[in-house]
Amino acid sequence: MRVLELFSGLGGWRCALGDRGRVLAAYDVSETANATYALNHDFEPRAKELATLPAQDLADLGADTWLLSPPCQPFCRMGNHRGLSDLRSRAFRHLMDLLPQAPPDRLVVENVTGFLGSDAHALLTERLRTLGMHQLDLQACPSRFGRPNLRPRVFIVASRKPLKPLPVPDLQPGPLAGFLDAEEDARLYLLPEVLARRHHGLDLVEPGDRRSTCFIGGYGRLFVGSGPFLKTDRGVRRFSPSEVARLLGLPAGFRFPESLSLEARYRLLGNGLSIPVAAWALDHL
Numbered sequence: 001m002r003v004l005e006l007f008s009g010l011g012g013w014r015c016a017l018g019d020r021g022r023v024l025a026a027y028d029v030s031e032t033a034n035a036t037y038a039l040n041h042d043f044e045p046r047a048k049e050l051a052t053l054p055a056q057d058l059a060d061l062g063a064d065t066w067l068l069s070p071p072c073q074p075f076c077r078m079g080n081h082r083g084l085s086d087l088r089s090r091a092f093r094h095l096m097d098l099l100p101q102a103p104p105d106r107l108v109v110e111n112v113t114g115f116l117g118s119d120a121h122a123l124l125t126e127r128l129r130t131l132g133m134h135q136l137d138l139q140a141c142p143s144r145f146g147r148p149n150l151r152p153r154v155f156i157v158a159s160r161k162p163l164k165p166l167p168v169p170d171l172q173p174g175p176l177a178g179f180l181d182a183e184e185d186a187r188l189y190l191l192p193e194v195l196a197r198r199h200h201g202l203d204l205v206e207p208g209d210r211r212s213t214c215f216i217g218g219y220g221r222l223f224v225g226s227g228p229f230l231k232t233d234r235g236v237r238r239f240s241p242s243e244v245a246r247l248l249g250l251p252a253g254f255r256f257p258e259s260l261s262l263e264a265r266y267r268l269l270g271n272g273l274s275i276p277v278a279a280w281a282l283d284h285l
């Protein structure tokens with residue numbers, strides 16, 4: 001596969017791709033995402049606004065596969081559900097306009113489950129049908145792939161060739177303990193006065209647990225509904241960015257630019273892909 005990685009973030013699609021193909025170009029408007037991508041993959045994404053990308057730029061690359069994770073906020077359970085009319089969907093709408101001009105042989109769109117049945121889903125389906133491509137709408141969660149973390153996502157997989165759904169694995173998640181850092185960062189612990197104010201409704205898990213809720217981009221500053229907090233003998237703490245990265249299945253040694261704040265690291269991870277789940281979606285192609 002000769003791949004175009006659109007909304008590339010940390011490079012989750014690149015990690016999932018492995019030796020199935022080669023990324024010809026990655027696009028993301030975020031400087032912090034691009035710096036992290038470049039550090040880990042030795043490859044510079046293009047810092048371009050996708051809502052105004054000229055059709056010729058895509059056509060010139062000669063890619064045969066598009067892998068894209070457009071912003072999910074317009075389709076999120078906790079979002080505004082504005083779908084295509086949300087400004088953050090502009091780039092997706094533009095790419096749907098470009099699709100017939102430089103149609104790839106294969107495409108995968110990843111998003112939150114609220115994408116299914118949305119106007120964006122309907123637009124994509126209509127474009128794929130017009131191009132005569134086959135389409136599968138898949139749903140999966142890393143909790144079925146041996147990861148003790150919930151992150152349900154949809155993958156719209158399309159190809160010129162007929163597609164057949166693969167079974168979703170059913171691997172028992174290991175305990176969270178297997179994903180923790182060897183040495184804890186004491187700064188991740190909540191101060192007693194913060195815990196006293198915030199403990200209500202907090203998703204508390206212990207190292208032996210085999211389940212935890214989804215990390216969202218605001219995990220570094222929010223409490224209830226932002227992700228799990230770990231209860232240990234020492235108190236209650238956030239998971240470290242490297243622990244979140246491990247739960248997502250990013251490669252060992254995945255790192256961030258030194259200068260990147262803790263909040264920014266969580267924001268990038270909260271946008272990220274579960275690598276084993278994305279790899280399973282690619283297995284359909």
Ligand SMILES: C[S@@+](CC[C@H](N)C(=O)[O-])C[C@H]1O[C@@H](n2cnc3c(N)ncnc32)[C@H](O)[C@@H]1O
Pocket residue numbers: 007008009010011012013027028029030033048049050051069070071072091268271272273
């Ligand atoms: C859901 S995240 C994708 C995460 C990615 N798949 C990963 O593995 O980290 C969406 C990304 O799209 C980028 N983005 C959002 N709107 C964009 C636009 N209009 N043009 C280019 N990039 C955009 C954001 O900066 C963010 O990194």
